[in-house]
Amino acid sequence: MLLQPIVPTLADASSADISDAEAGALARTTVNLFNAWKLTDAQACTLLGGLSARTWARWKEGSPGRIDRDLRMRMAHLMGIHKGVRYLFKDVARGYEWIKAPNAAFAGKSALDIMLQGELSDLAVMREWLDAERSAW
Template sequence: MADKSSESISVEKTAVALKAVRYFMAQWECSELEQQQLLDLEPSSFRRLLSGDHPEMTAETLLRISYLMGIGRALHILYPTEERAAQRIRLATTHEPFAGRSPLGLMLTGSLEGLALTRKYFDGRAQERVLES
C-alpha cells in the first residue's frame, strides 16, 4: 500500500465522500477487496469503514475518492443507464491509457496515476458528449 500523508481531513467530510464513492463502487459491482484496493486502505481501516466507524482519511485517500467520484459522474453522462455505466468500467479496451485492460483493471494497479488517467479519459469523453448536445 502507498505511503500515507499525515494530513487528515474532517470525519464529516469523509463520511459524505465515502457514501458517494461507495455508491459508485456498488454499481460497478466491486468486491470488498477491489474497494479496499481502489481506496488504498489497509484491511483494518476498511473494516472500520464498512462498520460505519469512519476513520480519518488522509489527503491521498480523499484524492482517490475524488477521482472515483469524477469517473462515476462521467460514466453517467456517457451511458444512459447505471447498468451500461457499470459494464463499461469492466470492459477491456485498446484505447489509451488502458492498453487492453479494463478501466477498473488500470485503477486496480494501485497507483494514483491509474485513477488519474482513467478520470482524464472519461472526463474527456463526457465533455465531448456534452459539447455535441
C-alpha cells in the same frame, strides 16, 4: 457610464480542501459506488491506496474514522470517474458494467484494470480520459 475596474478576488487556498464532513460523505458514497460496481474487498482496498481490510470493513459499517489527504483525493477522483461514466452512459447498469469490460482504448484492459494499478495517478488518468471523451461531444 464609465467602465469600472474589476477588483481581483484573492484565492483562498483552504477553499479547495475537502473538509472532514465532506470526507465522511465521500467515504459513505464510495462504499455505495463500490457496491454498484460489484467490487471485491481486495479491489476496494487497492483503489483506496492499500487501505487495510479491517479499515474497509469499518467503512462498510459506516465508521470511516480519520481520512488522510491522499485518500480524500482518491475518493474525489473516483467520484469524478463515476460522474464521467454517468454522463457517457444514460443506462446506469451499462455504465457500471463498462467499468469491468475490456476496452480497445485501453489495449483490451478494462477501466478497472487501469485503476487497480494502485497509484493515485491511475485514477487521475481515468478521470481525465472520461472527461476528454465527454467533452468531445
